[in-house]
Amino acid sequence: MSELTRGFTDGEEVLRLERLRKTYNPGTPLELEVLHALDLRLARGELAALIGPSGSGKSTLLNVIGLLDSPSxxxxxxxxxxxxxxxxxxxxxxxxxxxxxxxQFHHLIPAFSVLDNVLMPLMIRHGKPTPGDIARARELLDAVGLADFAQKKANQISGGQQQRVAxxxxxxxxxxxxxxxxxTGNLDTRTAEGVFELFRRFNREFGCAVLxxxxxxxxxxxxxxxxxxVDGSIVSDQANPPPRPA
Known part of the structure; x- marks a missing residue:
């Protein structure tokens, strides 16, 4: 993964929320505040889980963090x-x-090859992929154990393999x-653990922050x-103990 690593510095801030709120239908009788004055920081090299009951605002928060929606x-x-x-x-x-x-749903393009699905964000960004783009995509497929599947159609591989492509x-x-x-919501336990191990590996080797x-x-x-x-508020934010040696 050496060519994919960009020299990120652990501890460098990637994300910061300051008193962030999200309100739907503001100024109407249906006004509803879903996220309440959230403060949060995430640094390069961090691997964090976001948990909470259904309806707590997790998906809304992820959409706002992902710049798919704007805070109020x-x-x-x-x-x-x-x-x-x-x-x-x-x-x-x-x-x-x-x-x-x-x-949870990988949203691959079924008629496209595995390699072209991996390249899609770069093709959207600047059109025809460069030789360097293709080399990077193939390196990533090798890293997720799918180098031999590059030319298969996305609908010809298993659900766990599709998630690794994603x-x-x-x-x-x-x-x-x-x-x-x-x-890992649609995967069996063993496949889910394998997919999650990829997150830990790329977080460690690639240096990106992961939520x-x-x-x-x-x-x-x-x-x-x-x-x-819980109910749109962060009620706990804590470090987990390191895993015990096997």
């Missing part, structure tokens, strides 16, 4: 840049430069922040940090 008040800094006042084009540009996404796709742009929303939404207490415990969201 407060500020979100990504790589030191305040984002609340950005227009859609500015948010899209920063999102494409700085953030990788992995979702991880490679999320990392091909070399993001500073990787967001994962229930990335994972999960309902699995074993997976959250294996992260260095667990953030708990």
């Amino acid at each position: 008040a407060g500020e979100l800094y990504l790589l030191g840049q305040p984002t609340r006042a950005m227009d859609d084009a500015q948010r899209t540009r920063l999102r494409n430069q700085a953030i990788g996404f992995v979702f 991880i490679a796709r999320a990392l091909v742009t070399q993001p500073a922040l990787l967001l994962a929303d229930e990335p 994972v939404v999960t309902h699995d207490p074993r997976l959250s415990a294996s992260c260095a940090r667990t953030i708990e969201l």
Whole structure:
């Protein structure tokens, strides 16, 4: 993974939320505040789990952090840049430069090859992939154990393999922040553990900050940090003890 590592410095701030709020239907009888004055920081090299009951605001928070939605008040800094006042084009540009996404549903393009699916973010960014882009994508496929599947169609591989392709796709742009929303929710226990191990590996080797939404207490415990969201408020943010040696 040496060519993919960009010399990130652990501890360098990637994300900061300051008194961030998200309100729907403001100024109407249906006004509802979903996120309440959240403060949060995430640094390069951190692997954090975001947990909480259904309806606690986790998906809303992830959408705001991923610049897919805007906060109603407060500020979100990504790589030191305040984002609340950005227009859609500015948010899209920063999102494409700085953030990788992995979702519960991998959203691969079935008729495209595995390699082309991994290359898709780069093709969206600047058209035809360069030889360097292709080499990076192939290196990532090798890292997730799918080098021999590069030319297969995405619908010809298993669900666990598709999720590994989605991880490679999320990392091909070399993001500073990787967001994962229930990335193992549709996988059996053994496959889920293998996929989550990839997050730990890339966090360690690639140096990006990783924030994972999960309902699995074993997976959250294996992260260095667990953030708990309840009714739109952060009620706990603590370091986890290191895993015991096998």
